[in-house]
Amino acid sequence: MPASQPPEPTTARTHTLRVDGLGVTVGQQRRAAVHGVTFEIARGESVGLVGESGSGKTLTCRSVLGLLPAGCNVAAGSIVLGAGDSEVELTTVRRRGWDRIRGLRLAAVFQDPASYLNPSLTVGHQLAEQLRVKRDLSRREAHARSVELFVEVGLHRPEQVFHQYPHELSGGMLQRVLIAIAVALEPELLIADEATTALDVVIQAEILQLLSRLRRDHHLSLLLVTHDLAVVAETCDRILVMYGGEIVESGPTGEVLTDPKHPYTRALLSVASIGDWTRRTLDVIPGSPPEAGEQMSGCRFAPRCSAAREQCTAGPVDLTPLDAARSARCVRVDELALTSVGGVA
Amino acid sequence: MSAPLLVVRDLTVTYAPPRRKGSLGTGAALSAVDLEIHAGEIVGVVGETGSGKTTLARATVGLVRPAAGAISFEGKELGVLRGRDLRDFRRSGQVQLAFQDPLRALDGDLTVAQVVAEPLDIVGGLDKAERRRRVDEALGLVGLETSFRDRHPRQLSGGQRQRVSLARAIVTRPRLLFCDEPVSALDVSNRNLVLRLLDTLRTELGLAVVIIAHDLSSLAGVADRVAVFYRGRLVEQGPIGEVLARPAHPYTALLTASAPSVQLEDRLHPDQLRHPLGDTGRTWSDGACVFASRCAFAHDACDEQPALLTVAGSGPDPTRRTAACHVADAWRTQLDPPLDRLDPQKEAVS
Ligand SMILES: Nc1ncnc2c1ncn2[C@@H]1O[C@H](COP(=O)(O)OP(=O)(O)OP(=O)(O)O)[C@@H](O)[C@H]1O
Ligand code: SF4
Ligand code: SF4
Numbered sequence A: 001m002p003a004s005q006p007p008e009p010t011t012a013r014t015h016t017l018r019v020d021g022l023g024v025t026v027g028q029q030r031r032a033a034v035h036g037v038t039f040e041i042a043r044g045e046s047v048g049l050v051g052e053s054g055s056g057k058t059l060t061c062r063s064v065l066g067l068l069p070a071g072c073n074v075a076a077g078s079i080v081l082g083a084g085d086s087e088v089e090l091t092t093v094r095r096r097g098w099d100r101i102r103g104l105r106l107a108a109v110f111q112d113p114a115s116y117l118n119p120s121l122t123v124g125h126q127l128a129e130q131l132r133v134k135r136d137l138s139r140r141e142a143h144a145r146s147v148e149l150f151v152e153v154g155l156h157r158p159e160q161v162f163h164q165y166p167h168e169l170s171g172g173m174l175q176r177v178l179i180a181i182a183v184a185l186e187p188e189l190l191i192a193d194e195a196t197t198a199l200d201v202v203i204q205a206e207i208l209q210l211l212s213r214l215r216r217d218h219h220l221s222l223l224l225v226t227h228d229l230a231v232v233a234e235t236c237d238r239i240l241v242m243y244g245g246e247i248v249e250s251g252p253t254g255e256v257l258t259d260p261k262h263p264y265t266r267a268l269l270s271v272a273s274i275g276d277w278t279r280r281t282l283d284v285i286p287g288s289p290p291e292a293g294e295q296m297s298g299c300r301f302a303p304r305c306s307a308a309r310e311q312c313t314a315g316p317v318d319l320t321p322l323d324a325a326r327s328a329r330c331v332r333v334d335e336l337a338l339t340s341v342g343g344v345a
Numbered sequence B: 001m002s003a004p005l006l007v008v009r010d011l012t013v014t015y016a017p018p019r020r021k022g023s024l025g026t027g028a029a030l031s032a033v034d035l036e037i038h039a040g041e042i043v044g045v046v047g048e049t050g051s052g053k054t055t056l057a058r059a060t061v062g063l064v065r066p067a068a069g070a071i072s073f074e075g076k077e078l079g080v081l082r083g084r085d086l087r088d089f090r091r092s093g094q095v096q097l098a099f100q101d102p103l104r105a106l107d108g109d110l111t112v113a114q115v116v117a118e119p120l121d122i123v124g125g126l127d128k129a130e131r132r133r134r135v136d137e138a139l140g141l142v143g144l145e146t147s148f149r150d151r152h153p154r155q156l157s158g159g160q161r162q163r164v165s166l167a168r169a170i171v172t173r174p175r176l177l178f179c180d181e182p183v184s185a186l187d188v189s190n191r192n193l194v195l196r197l198l199d200t201l202r203t204e205l206g207l208a209v210v211i212i213a214h215d216l217s218s219l220a221g222v223a224d225r226v227a228v229f230y231r232g233r234l235v236e237q238g239p240i241g242e243v244l245a246r247p248a249h250p251y252t253a254l255l256t257a258s259a260p261s262v263q264l265e266d267r268l269h270p271d272q273l274r275h276p277l278g279d280t281g282r283t284w285s286d287g288a289c290v291f292a293s294r295c296a297f298a299h300d301a302c303d304e305q306p307a308l309l310t311v312a313g314s315g316p317d318p319t320r321r322t323a324a325c326h327v328a329d330a331w332r333t334q335l336d337p338p339l340d341r342l343d344p345q346k347e348a349v350s
């Protein structure tokens, strides 16, 4: 594993997660699916990771969680959780080491909550067991704390829910149970990968609200993964836009949404849930994203970019800072800003 | 307007034992639903899980028998069809259902062409050349090149798979197509692509399309009308622009207020419209308004389910817009904070 430079102590103390130059390969041919992904999440900060299907969002999250599918590997980069004394380089953690990290310091919720629960045990038992084992609580204490947590995640009749099996609960309730389990041990970082995608809008809004509240009350950092920019609009402080395995734009949510710098971000905005019911256009991003491992010279978005010029594919395009808070991976970013479309009207 | 293609009157469907505990207390999956669908029209059907959307589709194709009410297709009463007649109707393929990602359940060895051709087996009576022609026609309509014929579903992206499932649904040349959650598994760009495709099919085939969705925003760009379901009841329906701009039912308002939006504007907040689960502090009778236990405007009269009535002062043809709420015209005045603080443009009477 590469040893990155020790970070400056001042910044280090404030960060929950620092990912630097992450590369992930998939399959036997070790095709590069994620490359050079670098970002940070500050303590208590909420960051949205957004991009089309196949852009590498899930592989990035799973690398952080040490849960890459078989055949997928972290090939480059460093992932540092915590700061100061509690700092740990996650890419070097091996099997047993994860027991002291996953669930305790890092937690995650996914799109299909049912598959992360044991169908033959009550949901209360599954939460209480974790508290008993990892927090050393007595059976009675664990039960009481579980019910408190169920209340906190907005489950109605928590005592009753405690004794129910996963199949007896709706998708929205199951996701609340999973969130209760995820935050039970007060992790530093919660990763939500498309956690609300399968839910209807009312429940989705409730879960997003819940995540925001938990973040505030528990000083939790949040990494929210979705394909729809609209989902992160109200929940995240900052947005990372991913395309073809790379981060192509990052910046504060409001700025990115009102003044996107990268043509791909503009394209994503044009297809996002606008919330303006009078707008009756259904835009699509023409073409399809590159496959994992696809060799391309220069900008990976070029084949689909209406602003592409020869210069775009001449050589590597770096993620370049635009100001203290924003960066973009586009060689024409300055020219395009002059003819800015100014985001959604 | 021409005679409707599909007329649903007072439709009630009950599944013998409740299918999932707690989802529908009474066991009624649909109660007293009225709906009309015209040729060439796209109608969005929205509602949460278990609200009866899929049941409506299943009843219409004759997969479940209604407990009460009537369904007629092109003036033909379906409820009275028995035995052979019913089988013939199903076989005609005039009404087709496209389920969410149905290909996942299929044999992985089948090719795209075989998958698409399958409904033709049920229709029967076509020779090999005609079948091939129909399959190519269907693939062409959904924008898939014939080179996809021999691929296997697992070699396709989510968006391509959804297009194959649409090709499969239109291969019998139906008059009415029910799409159950056609886009909820797709990313935003593919979602729009598939919805645009449905729009094209409606134009080119004069097809009536019912899109079942849990996401209102995706319907805004494509549907002409929308029907909102809550716990087996049709609670509001009408032209989509009017319904979304000024919902008449508090649940519809909750849906629009909850929809994600990249516009960080001031608008109704979900908390203004509903109580947290189980927080109304009163119990309602079985016959109460289906939304009463969550509704911020529930009052004594709500102990009785309101009928679906014309919404006053809406649109050019008021009969096209109905809602089932005792205070459909008045709940806005009780909003906290009052409406004038909220986006005036959005709330303007359309
Ligand atoms: N287990 C795997 N084996 C081989 N390739 C994989 C595997 N998982 C992902 N990939 C490939 O890696 C790339 C990134 O996939 P990833 O799942 O991270 O995308 P994503 O952004 O999460 O997409 P989605 O929005 O569909 O969840 C894709 O090209 C995908 O096909
Ligand atoms: S570098 Fe060129 S091709 Fe790439 S996004 Fe910018 S303008 Fe488009
Ligand atoms: S009838 Fe009563 S409970 Fe039902 S939606 Fe209207 S105000 Fe709410």
Ligand SMILES: [Mg+2]
Binding pocket: A057, A058, A059, A193, A194
């Ligand atoms: Mg993913």
